[in-house]
Amino acid sequence: MKRREFIASAAALLVSPRRSWAQGTRRRLGFLAVGDGSGQALNQTELALFDGLRSHGWIDGRNLIIEYRFSQPPDRLPASVTDLIARSPDVLLVAGPQAAVALKSATATIPIVFVAVGDPVGVGLVQSLSRPGGNVTGLAAAVPGDFLGKRLEILRELVPGTSKIALLVNPGSPTHRLILAEEVPRIAQQLGMALPIVEASTAEELDVAFASAAAQHAGAIVDVGDALTFVQAPRIIALAAKYHLPANYFFRHYANGGLSVYGPDIADLFRRAGGSVDKILKGAKPSDLPVEQPTKFELLINMKAAKALGLIVPPSLLARADEVIE
DSSP: OOHHHHHHHHHHHHHOHHHHHHTSSOEEEEEEEOTTSSSSSOOTTTTHHHHHHHTTTOOBTTTEEEEEEEOOSGGGHHHHHHHHHHTOOSEEEEESHHHHHHHHHHOSSSOEEEEEESOTTTTTSOSOSSOOOTTEEEEESOOSSOHHHHHHHHHHHHSTTOOBEEEEEOTTOHHHHHHHHHTHHHHHHHHTOBOOEEEOSSHHHHHHHHHHHHHTTOSEEEEOOOHHHHHTHHHHHHHHHHTTOOEEESSGGGGTTSSEEEEEOHHHHHHHHHHHHHHHHTTOOGGGSOOBOOOOEEEEEEHHHHHHTTOOOOHHHHHHOSEEEO
């Protein structure tokens, strides 16, 4: 090779590291997704991951191979974990605490990036937010503080005078177990309210949970939020209407028919997860990547649902809402 050609080639490599990396061997990402509930396709929120990966130069089918498996329906989780681990991906991406804990239990060597886990320290995924340790890092679904309390306060504004609000939880969720043990007793005492617990770990059990809330004369209900309730939105919204229960939900798509939503912008978390995957594919260790926290929280109010429940939404709540659906 002539000296001038060698210098030009070397310079091109120096100024275009991303391109030179992308032209190498295709890397492999294992994605344990919640999906749309069918066990066959991603949900709309998870699709934001592709934007995040693309912004860092990673294109599925070009320089990246993404293997998809699903944690919903719930009976799919064990097989999905086993299958993904067996494929030896360069990095694993996982949505939700239950699936994240299952993946961590299955491998201590493959890097794991989680998305939308409420308390990653409390459920044992990382040692601390700033210094995760081990092979796991990711993006939390909440910031330290009284997040559940804020959701209950929203319902108290919508249903003045209510003294009993049911909490819909999944007993299989490590985050929910933590909330029940550490937060609920304190919040109930602080607000002077009864917070009866209704449980569902399958779609069929949701019907029993709402019937139980109504039988206990709850004035409203909070869906604490997990992978099951993410994919069961139509069923849960219908049950809330059937039992005339004003509700607060965790996920944005519940605003399409549901009364109120307060939670993080999870699509934004998936976009940002692309950055974490990029760093690991380029050699960073999960133990050196601090857990990121949500920066965007959304309050949505559905006025049609409020009218159907006979509720008057206070102007102060409307003023705080990021979106009011007429």
